[in-house]
Amino acid sequence: MYQALREHIEKITPLSEDEFAFVCTHFSIKKFKKHQFLVQEGEEVKYSYFVVSGLLKLVHTDDTGKQRVVSFAMEDWWESDYYAYFTQTKATMSLECIEDTETLCLLLEDYKKLCDSLPKMQRFFLEKANFGFIGSQRRIISWLTSNSKERYEQLIKQYPSLIQRVPKSLLAAYLGVSRETLSRLSP
Amino acid sequence: MYQALREHIEKITPLSEDEFAFVCTHFSIKKFKKHQFLVQEGEEVKYSYFVVSGLLKLVHTDDTGKQRVVSFAMEDWWESDYYAYFTQTKATMSLECIEDTETLCLLLEDYKKLCDSLPKMQRFFLEKANFGFIGSQRRIISWLTSNSKERYEQLIKQYPSLIQRVPKSLLAAYLGVSRETLSRLSP
Numbered sequence: 001m002y003q004a005l006r007e008h009i010e011k012i013t014p015l016s017e018d019e020f021a022f023v024c025t026h027f028s029i030k031k032f033k034k035h036q037f038l039v040q041e042g043e044e045v046k047y048s049y050f051v052v053s054g055l056l057k058l059v060h061t062d063d064t065g066k067q068r069v070v071s072f073a074m075e076d077w078w079e080s081d082y083y084a085y086f087t088q089t090k091a092t093m094s095l096e097c098i099e100d101t102e103t104l105c106l107l108l109e110d111y112k113k114l115c116d117s118l119p120k121m122q123r124f125f126l127e128k129a130n131f132g133f134i135g136s137q138r139r140i141i142s143w144l145t146s147n148s149k150e151r152y153e154q155l156i157k158q159y160p161s162l163i164q165r166v167p168k169s170l171l172a173a174y175l176g177v178s179r180e181t182l183s184r185l186s187p
Numbered sequence: 188m189y190q191a192l193r194e195h196i197e198k199i200t201p202l203s204e205d206e207f208a209f210v211c212t213h214f215s216i217k218k219f220k221k222h223q224f225l226v227q228e229g230e231e232v233k234y235s236y237f238v239v240s241g242l243l244k245l246v247h248t249d250d251t252g253k254q255r256v257v258s259f260a261m262e263d264w265w266e267s268d269y270y271a272y273f274t275q276t277k278a279t280m281s282l283e284c285i286e287d288t289e290t291l292c293l294l295l296e297d298y299k300k301l302c303d304s305l306p307k308m309q310r311f312f313l314e315k316a317n318f319g320f321i322g323s324q325r326r327i328i329s330w331l332t333s334n335s336k337e338r339y340e341q342l343i344k345q346y347p348s349l350i351q352r353v354p355k356s357l358l359a360a361y362l363g364v365s366r367e368t369l370s371r372l373s374p
Binding site for chain 2: 060062066068070071082083086115116119122123125126129130131132133134136137138139140141143144145176
């Protein structure tokens with residue numbers, strides 16, 4: 001479990017044995033079954049989750065009960081309702097398993113401790129946050145400039161392995177189209 | 188000029204006189220006229236810009252020449268083509284002045300130096316990046332769940348002062364609607 005985290009962090013910054021052992025003390029292991037909730041709308045958000053194996057969806061439900069997929073998270077990705085996590089407010093989204101999922105979980109308190117005591121981990125989180133921002137911005141650009149067919153093609157190109165694992169109904173909810181429209185777009 | 192930066196940073200972390208003086212040595216002052224470009228598509232992106240006064244638009248132009256506004260930046264906001272800045276690649280967007288604008292500019296090299304030598308500045312940038320990510324995610328949710336009228340109303344509510352300063356044609360390019368559609372939405 002922890003080896004995956006080490007390899008993930010070391011893509012950005014090397015860690016000594018002692019540093020890695022120290023980092024590990026801040027995480028706990030949590031395993032979830034398919035359809036289980038990691039975060040539930042209206043409840044407290046305790047953790048930021050690093051996905052070791054499996055697949056998650058971050059879901060927003062509007063006033064009429066219509067669900068939209070804000071993002072997916074698979075191996076090597078971090079996920080949570082980050083607004084609720086960082087501001088310690090109630091979740092406005094839910095985080096659910098599409099497959100059985102193993103995670104390493106980080107309390108906000110431990111995130112802060114890790115940043116304060118190990119500057120290279122703060123650097124690591126800064127790089128993840130910067131590229132998370134850039135990724136969201138690219139998705140906004142794709143909304144502004146592309147139609148649903150083009151967005152679907154971009155998604156296939158960017159995350160070919162994700163497409164294989166995600167049910168079509170969820171892909172439709174991610175792209176903001178109906179299940180029927182998606183069928184017409186599929187090759 | 189620098190006092191605005193100090194107040195901005197100190198919303199997140201206090202700085203001693205020495206620390207503030209040290210921070211300032213990493214920035215340079217640049218002033219731009221209305222319609223001037225800070226970043227031009229296809230060119231190098233040298234700086235991240237902190238807006239002291241004025242108003243900017245970050246623009247994406249598609250293959251057909253159609254322009255979309257990815258974001259606006261006014262006083263107390265940071266802006267650049269961050270993908271190009273952090274990866275030191277050519278700009279895929281342009282950053283232009285809607286009004287005469289005064290900025291404090293930070294080279295990537297100086298951003299890294301500042302992070303390495305002053306952990307509280309790294310913490311500051313981490314908090315800005317986390318909330319930048321959250322802001323982009325909220326815009327994605329708004330695209331997924333709202334029609335153009337609702338998105339316009341959200342924008343008015345969130346940034347009332349911005350709406351006063353931005354020409355309607357640019358608001359339309361930000362919301363992804365035609366100028367005519369926006370006229371129908373306006374109160």
